Amino acid sequence: MGFGKVKAALLSLNLIVGTPASNPLSCTKDIFASLTLDAIHVASLNVTAASGLPISGYLSTDDDTGRRRQMPLTVDICLVTLTYTHPGTGDNVHTYIGLPLDAENWNSRFLMDGGGGWVAGGQEQVLTPVGLGYVSSSTDGGHNASVTTAEWGLKAPGKTNWPALEDFASRALHEAALLGKMAIKLYYKSEPRYSYWNGCSTGGRQGHMMAQNYPELFDGIVGAAPAINWDKFITAEFWGAFMANILVRTDVQPPSCVFSAFRDAAIKACDLLDGVKDNIIALPGQCHFRASSIIGETVDCIEPNGKITITKKMSDLVQAMWDGPRSAEGKFEWYGFHQDTNLSAILSPSCTSVDSCTMVPFSIADDWVKVFLERNANFDTETLTLQDYTRLFHQSVDQYASIIGTENPDLTKLKRVGTKMITWHGMQDQLIMTNGTVDYYNRVMSGDPDVADYYRFFLAPGVQHCHSGAGFDPSATTFDVLRSWVENGTVPETLKATAAAVGSSNTSSTRTGNLCLYPKVFTYTGDDPNEASSFSCV
Structure with missing residues (x-):
């Protein structure tokens, strides 16, 4: 919490x-x-x-x-x-x-x-x-x-x-x-004396809703990994299930080990872009690894046990989830997941054997399509075409943005009443696309270059949804940092985070780092990845 x-x-x-x-x-x-x-x-x-x-x-x-x-x-x-x-x-x-x-x-x-x-x-x-x-x-x-x-x-x-x-x-x-x-x-x-909101995911969206509409009720808000852009990202969460139906219905549907193989290959290719081998892609914008690079490779699987060969359709599915949804005309709709994300969380394979799996979509995305878009709890999503998906995506935006989108970049009232807000988002988030939050903060910044005076955003490399993962997790410190900002005027230039130690220099199982105020980038500039002083904000 x-x-x-x-x-x-x-x-x-x-x-x-x-x-x-x-x-x-x-x-x-x-x-x-x-x-x-x-x-x-x-x-x-x-x-x-x-x-x-x-x-x-x-x-x-x-x-x-x-x-x-x-x-x-x-x-x-x-x-x-x-x-x-x-x-x-x-x-x-x-x-x-x-x-x-x-x-x-x-x-x-x-x-x-x-x-x-x-x-x-x-x-x-x-x-x-x-x-x-x-x-x-x-x-x-x-x-x-x-x-x-x-x-x-x-x-x-x-x-x-x-x-x-x-x-x-x-x-x-x-x-x-x-x-x-x-x-x-x-x-x-x-x-x-002071009033606070502290939330992540749906709680992060709720915090942003308060910031956009009722900031006078709070002195400080933590809105981590926020489920803002709800009208877009929830439909985008269903993109993987939709593409699995389109691409691999007549192919061998991949078990979780196949998704892990793509992730591991991407990490192997891009981990060292930041100079540190730590099982994290800290600079995803510089990672140009393509899923097609491992077509034909054999994966040894456990639970279920067996060997499976990676096909082109499997690589197309993974690449589509990395790229994010596109319309029937090939236009960008929303962001995808970073390449070191665990895709099995959003598209969970249920398998009886290594070559007999069914793709189970994330329940909230499945609910959104059936209940709020098709308005039929028994709707068969396997009948959807790309034209249908495009229609549903735009329907979601048109009908629901105003009620639950929570993406208004005008935070004039928040600024005026003096409320402070901190947002952080894990870059391995397996449920909410990290770049959606980056997109929102960029839109806020474009309207107010002084946004950091009252609203600060930090990216957390290697962190999954709300907490955990191999990377620098600030979930244990953020609320205290917010309180110090509100009550003592201590402006957070960085956000203290904890990660698993790496390499041979570690003296404990963890290491710490100070996450950077966006748009600065958390950058390895030292000699020892287990020392916080080896990282700078560039």
């Missing part, structure tokens, strides 16, 4: 306590009876005081590795659950608000933690922040995580549930922030 080191975070609970109402506080329904908004109708309000509630959150360890492990925590919490509807829409939204039960444990800050995939948020999202001293709120966005996308996304076959999509995209999130801050005032008789 990027909250920084646990010890420092827990110590901060005692170091930066505000001066709210005297204790003990009464966590009762009566306290929150006025918790509502003009545009909603409250169906139910539940308030629970819980002491020693067991929770678990992914927090950083306090050792030198910088890696995450799951640490059990308990929390004393005042938990508020509000169920409401927007009259006339037929929706049903749940908002969850967690407050440290004892005012002395509140650090005078408000923090919302983002969701993932089709999950806008939920009760789990508030527990760990409260354990760290924050008040937190979250929302299910109008649908339970256990229901299918079609169940909430369609009113009936052929009819999009527009109110439900609006809840998920923005409305319920905005309301959760407003309600969370109202609850603080009702419970503590005080306002938060």
